[in-house]
Amino acid sequence: MSNSELIATDPGWIILVKGLLVFATCVVLTLLAIWAERRIVARMQERPGPNRVGPLGLLQSLSDGVKLALKEDLIPAAADKIIFILAPIISATTCFMAFAVIPVTGQVSLFGHQTVMQMTDIPVGVLYVLAVASVGVYGIVLAGWSSGSTYPLLGGLRSSAQVISYEVAMGLSLVSVFIYSGSMSTSEIVAAQGQWWFAVVLFPSFVIYAISMVGETNRAPFDLAEAEGELVGGFHTEYSSLKFALFFLADYVNIVGVSALATTLFLGGYHAPPGLGFTENWLGGWFTAIWFFAKVAAFFFLFVWLRGTLPRMRYDQFMQFGWKVLIPVSLFWILVVATLRLLSQQGTSRTGLLIFSGIVVAIVMFVNVAFDNAKKKKKNTPRPTLSKPDFAVPELPNKGSDRV
Amino acid sequence: MPESVLFWIMGPLAVVAALGMLLVKKAVHSALLLAWVMITLAFFYIAQGALFLGIVQIVVYTGAVMMLFLFILMLVGVDASDSLTETIRGLRPIAITAAIGFGGLMVSLIGRASLGRESVGLDQANAAGNVEGLAYQLFSTYVFPFEVVSALLITAAMGAMVLAHHQREVPRSTQRDLSEQRFRSGSLATAAGLPGPGVFARHNAVDVPALLPDGTAAPASISETLRTRGDMIDSSQFQLDQVNTEVKEEK
Numbered sequence: 001m002s003n004s005e006l007i008a009t010d011p012g013w014i015i016l017v018k019g020l021l022v023f024a025t026c027v028v029l030t031l032l033a034i035w036a037e038r039r040i041v042a043r044m045q046e047r048p049g050p051n052r053v054g055p056l057g058l059l060q061s062l063s064d065g066v067k068l069a070l071k072e073d074l075i076p077a078a079a080d081k082i083i084f085i086l087a088p089i090i091s092a093t094t095c096f097m098a099f100a101v102i103p104v105t106g107q108v109s110l111f112g113h114q115t116v117m118q119m120t121d122i123p124v125g126v127l128y129v130l131a132v133a134s135v136g137v138y139g140i141v142l143a144g145w146s147s148g149s150t151y152p153l154l155g156g157l158r159s160s161a162q163v164i165s166y167e168v169a170m171g172l173s174l175v176s177v178f179i180y181s182g183s184m185s186t187s188e189i190v191a192a193q194g195q196w197w198f199a200v201v202l203f204p205s206f207v208i209y210a211i212s213m214v215g216e217t218n219r220a221p222f223d224l225a226e227a228e229g230e231l232v233g234g235f236h237t238e239y240s241s242l243k244f245a246l247f248f249l250a251d252y253v254n255i256v257g258v259s260a261l262a263t264t265l266f267l268g269g270y271h272a273p274p275g276l277g278f279t280e281n282w283l284g285g286w287f288t289a290i291w292f293f294a295k296v297a298a299f300f301f302l303f304v305w306l307r308g309t310l311p312r313m314r315y316d317q318f319m320q321f322g323w324k325v326l327i328p329v330s331l332f333w334i335l336v337v338a339t340l341r342l343l344s345q346q347g348t349s350r351t352g353l354l355i356f357s358g359i360v361v362a363i364v365m366f367v368n369v370a371f372d373n374a375k376k377k378k379k380n381t382p383r384p385t386l387s388k389p390d391f392a393v394p395e396l397p398n399k400g401s402d403r404v
Numbered sequence: 405m406p407e408s409v410l411f412w413i414m415g416p417l418a419v420v421a422a423l424g425m426l427l428v429k430k431a432v433h434s435a436l437l438l439a440w441v442m443i444t445l446a447f448f449y450i451a452q453g454a455l456f457l458g459i460v461q462i463v464v465y466t467g468a469v470m471m472l473f474l475f476i477l478m479l480v481g482v483d484a485s486d487s488l489t490e491t492i493r494g495l496r497p498i499a500i501t502a503a504i505g506f507g508g509l510m511v512s513l514i515g516r517a518s519l520g521r522e523s524v525g526l527d528q529a530n531a532a533g534n535v536e537g538l539a540y541q542l543f544s545t546y547v548f549p550f551e552v553v554s555a556l557l558i559t560a561a562m563g564a565m566v567l568a569h570h571q572r573e574v575p576r577s578t579q580r581d582l583s584e585q586r587f588r589s590g591s592l593a594t595a596a597g598l599p600g601p602g603v604f605a606r607h608n609a610v611d612v613p614a615l616l617p618d619g620t621a622a623p624a625s626i627s628e629t630l631r632t633r634g635d636m637i638d639s640s641q642f643q644l645d646q647v648n649t650e651v652k653e654e655k
Binding site: 080083122123124127128130131133134135137138141142144145153156157160161164167184 | 430432433436439443446455456459460462463466467468471472474475478479533534535
């Protein structure tokens with residue numbers, strides 16, 4: 001039986017249990033993620049990180065959460081009160097919804113009922129995730145606007161521009177997955193990766209998705225919406241207590257969400273890595289969940305690694321990267337994938353495919369050379385000469401150049 | 405049965421939101437209510453078997469179009485609201501008449517087409533799957549209108565870009581250019597950038613000038629805009645009472 005047929009036989013209470021499990025898993029994962037992030041970043045910066053509350057500091061985020069909830073809840077006088085309260089609610093509710101279509105295990109028995117750990121399987125599952133994500137941005141944008149102060153407004157504006165731009169790149173990177181799997185349903189995309197993961201077959205798409213998911217979740221090095229050096233706290237500057245906690249929760253659930261989607265689309269979902277397929281039957285099929293969460297954890301580690309390594313980008317560079325690099329590259333890649341798919345469906349011979357690949361490689365090389373030439377030309381254009389300063393300047397070793 | 409339950413819950417919500425959109429004063433509230441109406445429409449589409457349309461409605465209209473609307477509206481401050489004065493005389497009665505007329509036309513047309521009749525052909529249309537059926541229609545029967553619409557949209561986007569584009573007379577100065585300019589301007593006073601506003605440890609608002617080491621205010625630390633507007637607070641009131649500027653010789 002396919003996933004959608006299995007899910008269709010679920011009685012109401014099983015759906016309820018699954019919903020509760022999604023919620024509980026996400027909240028626990030958030031607590032663990034905050035702890036893991038602080039510990040890993042600390043490790044990268046050669047300091048111990050939180051290690052006092054509970055074993056290995058595991059309960060640190062729990063105690064922080066309790067502390068946060070007991071803080072005074074402020075609403076600024078200049079704020080638009082209704083929207084100020086509504087914004088964190090929008091953020092924190094939509095972030096959970098994406099998990100409804102993510103298949104976490106293969107066929108398992110839940111309280112004696114044969115099912116898969118996926119709440120619903122709709123034929124446009126991946127688009128549904130994008131739709132929910134785009135509603136979630138409202139939380140950030142409205143929070144920025146309703147605070148009635150400058151820094152949050154700038155944060156909100158940045159965030160809306162950023163998420164719209166990177167959602168285009170993200171959507172385009174998904175198109176080649178749809179073309180290859182012939183479906184937009186998450187379970188069928190997982191099934192289509194039985195032999196080869198799409199991260200291997202569609203490597204450029206995978207890279208584009210991985211970059212745009214960092215932009216989409218407002219994480220370093222793309223965390224311009226809350227850049228503390230420029231905007232204090234960005235959109236959540238005016239938020240305190242539980243409302244701030246809701247944004248915090250939404251932030252981490254979103255990270256887990258995009259990681260789960262990446263796992264589903266590119267890393268074979270709940271399937272074991274190649275060669276370990278026999279493990280999928282362990283624990284009555286529940287072992288697949290361990291593979292799934294291991295892959296999600298790997299993505300999360302990538303997020304933390306990026307944050308620990310890269311400095312924040314400048315806003316204009318970030319937008320240029322999205323519009324002038326990611327989107328054209330993914331459009332070109334879609335053309336290549338679609339043509340290859342069509343050629344192989346029409347039974348073109350191996351030579352035909354080779355010729356086509358040769359042409360593609362030639363185009364890429366040509367564009368690369370042209371770019372290099374343009375760069376060189378720009379570098380060689382004479383810069384406007386400025387008068388020498390009249391204050392003392394130390395002798396430069398390279399006297400030929402007028403550039404300091 | 406579930407569909408009618410959904411209808412009777414979401415329908416009134418959609419109508420109330422639509423009316424609210426017309427009646428609320430703040431433009432952002434209005435835009436939000438419109439976004440909510442679009443989401444309820446998406447629910448109805450999904451309930452009636454148009455899964456793809458419903459999801460795309462949220463992605464495109466709520467996620468992109470309304471977000472751009474909000475983007476513009478947000479540039480208007482929190483407490484800005486629409487003025488209710490008529491700029492063109494007689495505009496209001498004309499608008500109301502046209503709206504009622506158009507609404508009546510729509511209700512009567514849709515009513516004649518669907519009231520008291522069972523809708524047929526949905527299963528047939530969705531036989532190969534909703535997405536596949538729609539794709540087949542779009543790329544076979546309606547491929548020409550589809551392409552025409554896309555050409556129209558691209559033309560519109562190009563037009564907007566051409567209208568908004570302006571040729572730079574001098575190339576934009578890069579970070580490096582600006583830095584070189586600062587160092588070669590002849591004075592090192594602003595080489596490290598202008599001083600930030602605020603009095604260290606006493607006040608950090610943008611409209612308070614910074615204090616120089618001798619206790620006098622530094623007007624260069626206030627943004628040009630605020631300075632010309634005259635929005636500058638005297639920083640002397642935040643000064644420490646006794647500033648000892650004498651340098652003591654350490655023994």
